[in-house]
Amino acid sequence: xxxxxxxxxxxxxxARASLxxxxxxxxxxxxxxxxxxxxxxxxxxxxxxxxxAQVSGGQLVKLTGRNILLDPTSGVVIVDAGLSIDxxxxxxxxxxxxxxxxxxxxYVTIGGAIAADIHGKNHHRDGSIGAWIESLNLITAVDGxxxxxxxxxxxxxxxxxxxxxxxxxxxxxxxxxxxxxxxxMEVTTQRHNNIDDLMEAMASKDSDHRYxxxxxxxxxxxxxxxxxxxxxxxxxTADRLxxxxxxxxxxxxxxxxxxxxxxxxxRRTIRRWNAVAFSEVWFRSAPHSRANELQSIPKFFHPLDAxxxxxxxxxxxxxVQYQFVVPDxxxxxxxxxxxxxxxxxxxxxxxxxxxxGDAGDGMLSFPMRGWTLTMDLPVTDGLGQLIHHLDxxxxxxxxxxxxxxxGCSSPQVVSAGYPRLNEWQNVRSRVDPNGIFQSDLSRRxxx
Amino acid sequence: xxxxxxxxxxxxxxxxxxxxxxxILDRCVTPATTTVVLACRNVDAGSDVAMALHNSKxxxxxxxxxxxxxxxxxxxxxxxxxxxHGDIDLAVMAAGxxxxxxxxxxxxxxxxxxxxxxxxxxxxxLSAVAQQMRVQAHGTIVVLSSVAAIRMRAAxxxxxxxxxxxxxxxxxxxxxxxxxxxxxxxxxxGFVRGRMTQGLPPAPFSTTPEHVADAxxxxxxxxxxxxxxxGILRWVFTVLRILPSPIWRRVVK
Numbered sequence: 001x002x003x004x005x006x007x008x009x010x011x012x013x014x015a016r017a018s019l020x021x022x023x024x025x026x027x028x029x030x031x032x033x034x035x036x037x038x039x040x041x042x043x044x045x046x047x048x049x050x051x052x053a054q055v056s057g058g059q060l061v062k063l064t065g066r067n068i069l070l071d072p073t074s075g076v077v078i079v080d081a082g083l084s085i086d087x088x089x090x091x092x093x094x095x096x097x098x099x100x101x102x103x104x105x106x107y108v109t110i111g112g113a114i115a116a117d118i119h120g121k122n123h124h125r126d127g128s129i130g131a132w133i134e135s136l137n138l139i140t141a142v143d144g145x146x147x148x149x150x151x152x153x154x155x156x157x158x159x160x161x162x163x164x165x166x167x168x169x170x171x172x173x174x175x176x177x178x179x180x181x182x183x184x185m186e187v188t189t190q191r192h193n194n195i196d197d198l199m200e201a202m203a204s205k206d207s208d209h210r211y212x213x214x215x216x217x218x219x220x221x222x223x224x225x226x227x228x229x230x231x232x233x234x235x236x237t238a239d240r241l242x243x244x245x246x247x248x249x250x251x252x253x254x255x256x257x258x259x260x261x262x263x264x265x266x267r268r269t270i271r272r273w274n275a276v277a278f279s280e281v282w283f284r285s286a287p288h289s290r291a292n293e294l295q296s297i298p299k300f301f302h303p304l305d306a307x308x309x310x311x312x313x314x315x316x317x318x319x320v321q322y323q324f325v326v327p328d329x330x331x332x333x334x335x336x337x338x339x340x341x342x343x344x345x346x347x348x349x350x351x352x353x354x355x356x357g358d359a360g361d362g363m364l365s366f367p368m369r370g371w372t373l374t375m376d377l378p379v380t381d382g383l384g385q386l387i388h389h390l391d392x393x394x395x396x397x398x399x400x401x402x403x404x405x406x407g408c409s410s411p412q413v414v415s416a417g418y419p420r421l422n423e424w425q426n427v428r429s430r431v432d433p434n435g436i437f438q439s440d441l442s443r444r445x446x447x
Numbered sequence: 448x449x450x451x452x453x454x455x456x457x458x459x460x461x462x463x464x465x466x467x468x469x470x471i472l473d474r475c476v477t478p479a480t481t482t483v484v485l486a487c488r489n490v491d492a493g494s495d496v497a498m499a500l501h502n503s504k505x506x507x508x509x510x511x512x513x514x515x516x517x518x519x520x521x522x523x524x525x526x527x528x529x530x531x532h533g534d535i536d537l538a539v540m541a542a543g544x545x546x547x548x549x550x551x552x553x554x555x556x557x558x559x560x561x562x563x564x565x566x567x568x569x570x571x572x573l574s575a576v577a578q579q580m581r582v583q584a585h586g587t588i589v590v591l592s593s594v595a596a597i598r599m600r601a602a603x604x605x606x607x608x609x610x611x612x613x614x615x616x617x618x619x620x621x622x623x624x625x626x627x628x629x630x631x632x633x634x635x636x637g638f639v640r641g642r643m644t645q646g647l648p649p650a651p652f653s654t655t656p657e658h659v660a661d662a663x664x665x666x667x668x669x670x671x672x673x674x675x676x677x678g679i680l681r682w683v684f685t686v687l688r689i690l691p692s693p694i695w696r697r698v699v700k
Contacts, residue, residue: 005628008451010451012451012452012453013448013449013451013453013585014628015584015585015628016584016585016627016628017584038582038583038584049451050451051448051451056583056584056585056628057582057583057584057585058584317453317668318451320451320452379451379452379453381668383452384450384452384453384454384477384478384479385477385478387452388477388478388479407450407451407452408450408451408452408454408479410478410479410481411481440448440585443533443534444448444450444456
């Protein structure tokens with residue numbers, strides 16, 4: 001056990017807790033039985049942005065198991081929850097398999113991915129990760145180690161998918177993988193001069209591709225507001241590769257090229273002027289339209305992972321990654337939100353727009369059919385005000401905010417956005433009547 | 448909890464009628480705030496203030512009886528607060544009286560009252576709050592001290608002594624809390640024009656409750672340990688505190 005101060009990836013409000021490294025069920029159960037009023041929580045790689053993976057004054061469980069068991073014929077894999085997607089990819093990609101869902105970073109654990117019910121660029125086609133989980137081994141406060149599947153205990157299963165780690169400690173999971181021919185992506189890129197064209201292109205062409213996402217610019221205003229670059233991708237097939245390049249696909253390589261040193265983290269490096277400059281260069285350097293470019297998996301899925309500790313660039317006060325989704329018939333909220341943010345002129349250069357497919361069955365799962373916008377906003381004096389305003393827009397439109405990103409929202413906004421919260425709370429009081437599993441997020445949002 | 452943007456959900460103001468305290472609340476109560484508790488002796492007057500605050504900020508504001516001199520009750524008070532509202536995210540200690548120095552000279556019991564209201568009572572309460580925040584492993588405390596705590600003068604000797612006691616106590620508390628994840632800000636305003644100083648001739652570098660509140664608000668973002676209001680008093684008192692007594696007497700009269 002060690003005393004630690006941990007924070008979310010946004011580095012906004014660090015919390016003190018006791019950290020226990022647990023190798024097996026017995027040690028996890030010991031920590032749970034020992035947890036006091038300040039509660040316990042599993043923590044993975046700390047990539048959630050706000051306060052989801054911290055419990056101030058409580059006990060944090062870190063899982064050290066790293067086992068992978070792959071059935072090479074069916075593509076079903078049993079993995080320890082503490083394993084990262086990075087580690088999993090290194091093992092399965094050379095064998096011709098890929099994770100069904102990956103977020104924008106490969107440095108998340110399987111446990112964290114399930115607890116946040118992560119989505120990726122393929123949500124419009126493949127849904128979130130919950131749809132690919134066959135069963136879970138979960139340690140609950142009441143029953144100890146249980147195996148949960150959608151068939152055995154659908155209530156507990158779908159309360160745990162997207163349940164932010166508050167139903168228990170996920171120990172391992174059975175996940176269906178998807179087969180791939182090559183470790184390369186075939187990418188189509190288009191740039192559009194305003195938000196309407198961009199959204200229309202996404203709406204009309206998303207169905208042609210497995211992966212789709214757009215980068216959006218908030219540093220320009222008026223008619224150019226929300227100009228952006230949309231990329232579509234598919235796993236390159238072996239056939240196509242031979243035709244195009246006449247060579248075999250290379251190996252899977254994923255490395256971190258540089259890392260931001262700790263010293264940089266005391267001052268904010270990202271300023272308005274360099275955010276504007278970056279956005280201009282990023283937009284100009286994108287092709288008007290280019291099809292069938294081959295990219296590596298890291299370049300297509302995890303470009304930011306090339307820079308270690310990039311969150312330090314936001315300085316001591318950190319940043320908020322604000323992500324919301326609004327229903328399909330309210331694309332206007334995306335435009336309004338972009339306009340609000342552009343008006344405040346924050347040092348913001350990283351905004352991602354994506355169109356979700358149908359919602360999954362997770363009670364607190366974030367994705368639902370509609371548009372989701374993600375913005376990285378450095379903490380400044382006016383940011384609280386801006387976010388409250390955005391919260392109201394989202395609430396009014398019947399949308400919701402993503403708990404894994406949240407550090408600012410209120411109980412009202414969350415209960416309005418998650419209509420199944422009551423149902424989830426019932427399951428939670430069944431499996432954890434004394435409220436042992438807590439997080440700063442669950443306290444703040446009164447989950 | 449405190450949000451990522453540094454806003455507080457649960458706030459308690461000790462000395463719930465304090466002008467400076469309420470000015471600080473005016474800055475610190477944001478849409479993220481769920482509960483504000485005004486802790487004061489005069490619950491009736493507190494209710495009016497609470498109503499006004501509720502109307503302007505649209506959050507839950509409650510008045511809870513609290514008497515700084517009830518030393519045995521402070522522990523229980525904090526425990527009750529936690530039962531009712533959960534973690535304390537921000538505690539502002541603004542309780543205090545100026546006291547009439549002439550009356551202090553005539554009646555030693557008045558000295559006891561001033562010391563109890565300004566120094567002993569707040570110190571005991573802050574210990575209880577600090578212990579709760581140690582357990583929660585987060586929290587912010589703002590304590591209103593005064594420049595009078597730095598160098599004693601004839602006109603408010605007892606007040607100065609009581610604030611000096613409080614100031615020294617919370618300096619120590621600051622050290623104790625340093626590794627506990629709890630922040631403590633000591634505020635040393637100069638002469639603040641307001642109800643407490645009505646009828647007194649204003650001193651140089653006098654300020655207003657709003658200015659003090661702004662300085663506190665800024666300090667919560669930058670996290671300095673001691674805030675002087677106005678800022679120049681830090682340097683003025685660097686000189687004044689080492690001034691030889693004969694000159695000091697002539698300066699302050």
